[in-house]
Amino acid sequence: MDLDIRRAVLHNIKDNNKQELQETIVDAIQKREEKMLPGLGVLLEVIWNKADPAFRDQLLTQLEQGVKAS
Structure with missing residues (x-):
C-alpha cells in the first residue's frame, strides 16, 4: 500500500x-x-x-530551548 501522507494531510486542511x-x-x-x-x-x-x-533561525532557537527544557 502506497500512502502519500503529505498529500493526504494537505488535502484535509487545504x-x-x-x-x-x-x-x-x-x-x-x-x-x-x-x-x-x-x-x-x-x-x-x-x-x-x-x-x-531569520524565521528559520528563530524556529531552531525555540526548538533547541524546548528540547533542552524537556
Missing part, C-alpha cells in the same frame, strides 16, 4: 482558515496520539519551506 489550523495543531498536541505526529511533521515542513532564514 480549505482551513487560521483558526481551524490552530485548532488542528492544538488538538494534535493535547491528544498526544502517535498517529498525529506525521501530520504535524507535514505542517512543520510547510512552515519551513515558506520561512525566510
Whole structure:
C-alpha cells in the first residue's frame, strides 16, 4: 500500500482558515496520539519551506530551548 501522507494531510486542511489550523495543531498536541505526529511533521515542513532564514533561525532557537527544557 502506497500512502502519500503529505498529500493526504494537505488535502484535509487545504480549505482551513487560521483558526481551524490552530485548532488542528492544538488538538494534535493535547491528544498526544502517535498517529498525529506525521501530520504535524507535514505542517512543520510547510512552515519551513515558506520561512525566510531569520524565521528559520528563530524556529531552531525555540526548538533547541524546548528540547533542552524537556
